[in-house]
Amino acid sequence: MPDRDAALAALNSHLALNADDSAHILEPEVRRAARDLERVTDPKHDLSAAQVLGWYHWLRHLALPAGDGRNDLAAATRFFAPVHRVSPQSVPEPLHRTLQESAVRPPVPEFDPRALATAQARAVDLLTAYERTGQQDVLEQAVAAFRTVSTMLPEDHPSHAAGLNNLGNALQFLSDRVGEIEILEEAVQVSRRAVTATSQGHPERAGLLNSLGVALFRLFERVGDIEVLKEALEVQREAVAVIPQGHHYRAMYLINLGNTLRTHFERIGDLAVLQEAAQLGREAVAATPRNDPGRAAYLNDLGNTLRTHFERIGDLAVLQEAAQLGREAVATAPRDHPNRAMYLHSLGNTLQFLFGRVDDIKVLKEAVQMSRKAVAATPQGQPHRAMYLNSLANALQTLSERTGRPEALEEAVQAGREAVAITPHNHPHRAACLTSLGVALQRLFERVGEIEVLREAVQVNREAVATVTHSDPHRVNSLNNLGNILQTLFERTGDIEVLKEAAQVSRKAVAATPHNHPNRAAYLNNLAGRLLALFEHIGELEVLKEAGQVVREAVATAPDNHPHHAVYLSNLGNILHTLFERTGDIEVLEEAAQVSRKAVATTPRNHPNRAVYLNNLTGTLAALFEHVGDIKVLRSHLIW
Template sequence: LTPDGHPDKAARLNNLGNAFRSRFECLGDLGDIENAILFNQQAVDLTPDGHPDKAARLNNLGIAFWSRFECLGDLGDIENAILFNQQAVDLTPDGHSDKAARLNNLGIAFWSRFECLGDLGDIENAILFNQQAVDLTPDGHPDKAARLNNLGNAFQSRFECLGDLGDIENAILFNQQAVDLTPDGHPDKAARLNNLGIAFESRFDRLGDLGDIESAILFNQQAVDLTLDGHPDKAARLNNLGNAFQSQFHRLGDLGDIENAILVKQQAVDLTPDGHPDKAARLNNLGNAFQSRFERLGDLGDIENAILVNQQAVDLTPDGHPDKAACLNNLGIAFQSRFDRLGDLGDIENAILVKQQAVDLTPDDHPAKAASLNNLGSAFHSRFDCLGDLGDIENAILLNQQAFDLTPDGHPDKVLWLNNLGIAFQGRFDRLGDLGDIENAILVKQQAVDLSPDGHPDKAACLNNLGNAFQGRFERLGNLGDIENAILSKQQAVDLTPDGHPDKAARLNNLGIAFQGRFDRLGDLGDIENAILFKQQAVDLAPDGHPDKAARLNNLGSAFQGRFDRLGDLGDIENAILVNQQAVDLTPDGHPDKAARLNNLGIAFQSRFDRLSDLGDIENAIFIKQQAVDLTLDGHPDKAAHLNNLEIALQSRCDPAGISLRKSPKI
């Protein structure tokens, strides 16, 4: 009804645009934000330079572009948001009552672009402008808490990029102040509690202080409880609460935590309508929770669900969206986990494919680049373990090294990248035997341990892996100091791992392997007793269906065989055959370790034949060792050993009197 040229036309267009934006923020209808931008743009275009409302209308237009960016992830929108918000700030004189609000909005726009592109200049600007907004806002002002909250979020984002503890301390400080200034019943109380919980979780992930994760769960739970059913942020807060439960699960191993994580993340997904901009992210997080439970319990249904929902997350994320790479990366991790369980080469091929896509989509200066490189390296390493292709382990080392090089000193992930780089060096050493590789493995794994303060959640993992490297060098050079260090490091890893932790069994298994290594060298019966003790505990802690159950049974069988070879107790070789058979039965056809486990079972049958001369045992030994040979590809590093073991079994059947002169090497 307002004709063109009317002096109030621009003001009314501005108000109409704001109304459409408000409805968009409530309902999420893209048509509303399109209209908001259209009418706010017309309002700006009709407002002459120098008009007292020019800055306000530029500010509103910038907010509208920001809102559409948050929905669609189009970089052009965030560029426009920054452009118009910056113009609004520049046109607002110092001392103006809206200066702080416009600085705040500009800071938010820089923060959003940082979250997308990872440019440190953007997060520096976000902190700068949000800090100015806070400083210009007097105590008692109704927006003080909101601006403190935004400043805290900006500090947290920089912490996640650089790992500077001062940033997460500031994040908690400002988010806590924001919560304290927000009265009960205020509509933003839940949002600020949610952000405070996220900050505590971030500090927990860095330092491992259980008080922090307890605070995170407390504040996230309060945020959920204060959020009414039907509220547009209910799903987001459930999702964040699920993340906190999952973090506590990773530290303590309490199954109740991962059950809670899956429960609330599923609720978050169910509450998020199709077409919602966060649907993909919540599916992605739910997939991660299913994967965590799979790694603990080994239920194939969980990894199937993980792949299903991670794939949905990828499919729902448009090309060019800032979260596309993260969703691809997590889908790749899920494929790799299923490969580790079932040995299907298609899964590791898919893992490498989608992780490579994640790397390619992540700019070199993005804070997630190092993590993507690290994860791709892990996939190449897994394929190397299966096929033995040297190109794969070369790629693993290259990618892990790049991840390490991209990560600044002090960053919380530096320890992880060092640890994984060391594992890759050790993998190449195991194949080629180059002492330089095991020296590098020990060097970087030791650095990882040294960088992990006492109480750090990854300290035990780093000690465990360092112990593996010392053991690898011991097996090559026979230096007793190395096996002593291996046992020491692995024992510390076990001691630091609480009962119920998902990695407790793996670390007990590795400690048992170290004791057996020393037994094989020195023959001390106490060592083989410890080996059997710890390996048995590892087996007992692995529930039926767990992906590592077969490996641990295989290792326990090796320990029983070792004691039988020393003492000749038939009970030990009976146990060796029993658990080796279970290991073989639990290993699916096509699994990369199937041949090795068949080989070890064949050795156990031959050992009983050597003792009792039962022809059924040597027939079983030959049959099983032949399967091991047939499953081992030409060029595989174990091919020669498996052929040698089969030859010994065949000779034993022909010349039973001479069988005691030769021993079958164990794999």
Template sequence: MQFEQTGQLADLEEPIGFHREALELTPGSHPNRSALLNNLANALLAQFEQTGQLADLEESIGFHREALELTPGSHPNRSASLNNLANALLAQFEQTGQLADLEESIGFHQEALELLPGSHPNRSASLNNLANALLAQFNRTGQLADLEESIGFHREALALTPRSHPNRSASLNNLANALLAQFKQTGQLANLEESIGFHREALELTPGSHPNRSASLNNLANALLAQFEQTGQLADLEPNRSASHSNLANAVWAQFEQTGQLAGLEESIGFHQEALELRPGSYPTQSGLFNGLKNALLAQFDRTGQLADFEKSIGFHREALELRPGSHPNRSLSLSNLASALLRQTGQLADIDECMSCFRDASAHATASVITRFRYSRHWACKAASLCHSSAMEAYQYSIDLLPHLASLDLHIRQRQEALSRARGLAYDACSYAIEAGQFDKAVEFLSTGRTVFWTQALQLRTPLNELQSVAPYLALKLRTISNALEATSAHDGSQAMPGSLQHIRDLEQEATHRRILNKDWNDTLEGVRKLEGFDGFLLPMSISKLRKASSNGLVVLLNAADSGCDALVVTQKEVKHIPLPDLSITTTQCLGDILRMALSSHKAHLVLGVLWFTVARPVIDALDLKIKQEDRDIPTRIWWCPTGPFAFLPIHAAGVYEGDNPKCLSDYAISSYTPTLDALLALPPPKVLEPKMLAVIQPEIPGDHRLDLRFTLEELRMIEQHVPKTWLTKLGTKEGPTYVERVLSLLPEASFVHFACHGLQDLVNPLESALVLGDGNLTVSKIMQNPIQNASLAFLSASETAMGDEKVPDEAIHLAATMLFAGFRGVVGTMWTMHDEDGPEVVDVFYNHIFGTNPESHPDSTKAAEALHLAVNKLRTEKKVPFWRWVGF
């Protein structure tokens, strides 16, 4: 058809006339009537796509239905007839928004695909059609399964269309659009980058005269605009200027946001208005056009102060909301946009209340993606807090409650870390707001549930089920089966380079689908458990009444840094006490960490410890009325520090003034330990064993680079041998027992105590590859995580940087010390940075002497680990007089 080459409407009208005439001359019993009906129906559908006249579409569907009736199941043209009718019904759904049309379309597409074997030349087109219909269903219902299925079909369709195939550009565009939708749902940049790549390839296949070139440009514009919103790179906007009116308007508006040029804003409004005029009143996408136009009008109001622009914008907001029913996944966007617009009102309480109500509804909208809901709930919390609105506490709680869903177990490890990076600062802000409101208990709960989400979820998969087993053995077995499967499928980090084979991509997508199903089963089973009497709080965040019990073995001090200020919260058995830290800001804490990393051995590092003394340690000591110990036999007060955010990178335990005539330091007043959460202090003690097992692993020589040899690790091992009975001790790293990764992994599950004296590697790009360096390779975090250790009691990591976290997600860091806690050890001794080799034996001697006691046959007491380390470090500091940078990292 000439129209397909030119895109001119005149070239379509004449064939329609000929098709009608041919149909009139063909009786109902004629064998070619179904083909003629299909031809006329397809031409009418093409005319509708050009003119938007519903009569053409309705007539097309009628002819397609008649054609289908004339092609029984065995007819060779039935699959084509099914596809044609399904496409027309999809077009009608896009026009009217009636889900029945979409469901019927998907059913016909599925039937058509079943009639086409893998070698059939029309299979790729049928796959594309079904995938497009599923994508439309996802866009309407928000069901991720539809999107994943759509992407799978699009990939298969693309694999069947070689570069020379005339439909390859369309197939590329379809897959790219589906991947863009997946990016918007999951926030995974890999989806966006793949989408842009496919759109660029599609554009290369559509030369300037191609009728689909404008669509390709339009699609690429959407993807580049999404990339701009992520990166803020103005260059991403430039290609958008050739796109459709609506997307061009969005791009010009985004460019205005970067440049502030009013001319660009006026141009955007013009494009939006023109695009809106081209859509009939009931057109489903008109709500999106309203959203674009109202944003531009609001921006113009902000620049010019013209109230008419503001009133028009609010009107468009309300119209857009009316066009998106309750089940529409983009209704949350319209609600959020209306809320943001209402914030610009005159400050009337009714407007603010409506604004917060819109934010609340947007955050709770069931068919919106979790990423979208979280973004709106956090925006709600921020605005409510800034306006001192009564809903602020509710908004913070809602945002924190969404975190486990944001980093859901259906994501692999790296995706969960990326998702949690979006929540950075939320728990600190929520805590700070609760403190300002005088709700100190709630502040502790916010910090407890809003941090370490990654590790909390991981530990839940290994939670003991003994009590549940006695009440509901079937549910206990089901939970254990699902948790084992989830742990196995989510173990990798998704960082492997993705080969181009379709099979590999399918495998990854099937794995993601499997995780999603497992995650749903996990959550459904948890709901069932919580319906049992006495299990209503099973694996739910602990209340403050339970969290206070964490202070049974010492005071717990949480340190919080937010934009509004820094605070300490002291948790005791009876209450939560607030200690303001007025001389410290979040910026200062970040700067202190930077200084310490850059100048560890310089005088500036002394200054850092001094600042920590005056701004953190002394205010806490004064508020708690702690006294310096008078005699050597006196045991100082035990403090469990729970540092959050930038505090996690600071050696609070070493705070002090070490120069001058009157030195003073925290260790004179208290024995310091660290805990990632209050929950960790409530973990059950390890089971009693008659004969503890200790695994000592040293690596005195580094193959290939003897400059890195750790000669003093042999002396460390000798010190361990002096305090640990031979029958309890397994040694690796000697000539008789070299350190092999697999050998260590085989021995770990039986160990009560482990001691590693070797180099450690911290990989911030790929945390699962952080490792202890052994003789034949690296003992990585990922390998340790896969080995739960039933009798684990205490781990000593006499290696470099075993407790150093990631600045992007300080409370979710995957480092070696945290991994040992996850593996089951109740206590871990780690280092914040590289330790000095010759200090190892000194520390180990004092440490294990205190743990194992003077009687070598006595049962070791791992609860004395903090006292033991305190004594060992004090010996380095006061007796050995080593430079402070050598002891401060312990």
């Protein structure tokens, strides 16, 4: 994290660049610079920082389309207020009147405890009404009411920090509902003020730290800034450290820290971080009585962590435990529980993973059932409905592949389209929804053969790649899917430019995949196939050599017991055979025979691909015999 002076200089440099490019202020790195400055200083008492932050928000307000910059206008006014009192000329002229009027407002009336109590009760009632009805206008009224409460509380009032905390929490709800990142950033800022206003050792400090940690975590989910995630971890660790053992909320703070650690693992891949998350989740569940209303949430979150653990280590027992925890979470939550749909959704996802491992159709049908229930329990307009629809689409697509039922695939496409349609363009989950829809459309094309379905699949996958950030771990999957669908479009249309794009996209997928990633070999193999097809159409030897090099790495990357190791060996044999036909290098042909023989030898006799590998080996051996004419060489490669 930069110090105050460095953060101030960084944001100042961005403001200078904006003089030549008025859209520069909207770039993500400028937003990060502003957050960094807010993180290391208190603008209420640092006029230089307040002035720079005020100009940042003012310029954003001017750069955004009409109506979209209202939150930045409010922030600019707030930051410029202390600056205007001492240096009015340092403030944009259009704000002078507003700031002058606020400066001459009548003094705040004498503190009225009864009025405060009435305002607090109204704010709580409105938030409760929103939780019951889900109406956005009710939530907006609740936020306004909590703002009123926070302004009524003097800074020396014992409830001042609690008032800020309640406003921060309400702003988080509103950000979740409307998807505006500026509201979430304000929630973080308000929650920071609440923590700052609370002394070390204060009995409410742990709760305020936890609220700030949750707000930071949600902000990270939106912006992908690892520094925000690290701050969330730091804050949540402090919350756990200061809350006493046996405290009613300790389990909740443990599980929140565990969830953040799980996300941190997804970014850095350190298994020790994931193991700590699982340990904290187990501690939270163990500390929670069976009749505690929070137990279902802790079971659900621990199940999610164990599912992630399974994805890393592949231990079936861990995945089975995750499924059992998910089932218990669903069984524990009352039918009218506000988070029951989330638990159904999580269980459905875990069961999809379990089906992939055990191939039990009952497990898959249960996954579809859980996902259906999650969608049915979530009304139109609820922020998580798109995520639940996306999971349902994935489960239905798998069901169609397993059973051959076309209606399941058609329903998957319908659910996927709805998920994309209701997800805002700037939402972090939009790329995942687009990717799932793209795969479902590709499967539908394979079923019906309609070129318009295929073109829609390409368009959807292109948008998925364009939407996902470069730091998002799911970007690789989006690139791989786009490469797959582009190759399918080439096979249908014969457009060589489409094939070239498919190869380039696959190169990006491989480049973005860590060397220890479990799917790297598959992405390398896909790239090799596209390069081979490209060579066959343009005849460039360098392209063929690249294909050979890529598939060699796929073979080297996949362990001998990998389920697709024989596929990569056979593909390497085919590419080497083609390279021999172009160069006449007999050593290349001998290597082709060697790897093709290994592909056959490592494939069980009842495997459906064995005949293909035998056929490839036969063709290579025939070519080898034609060139060497030595029956001993031929016999040395025979499979007995």
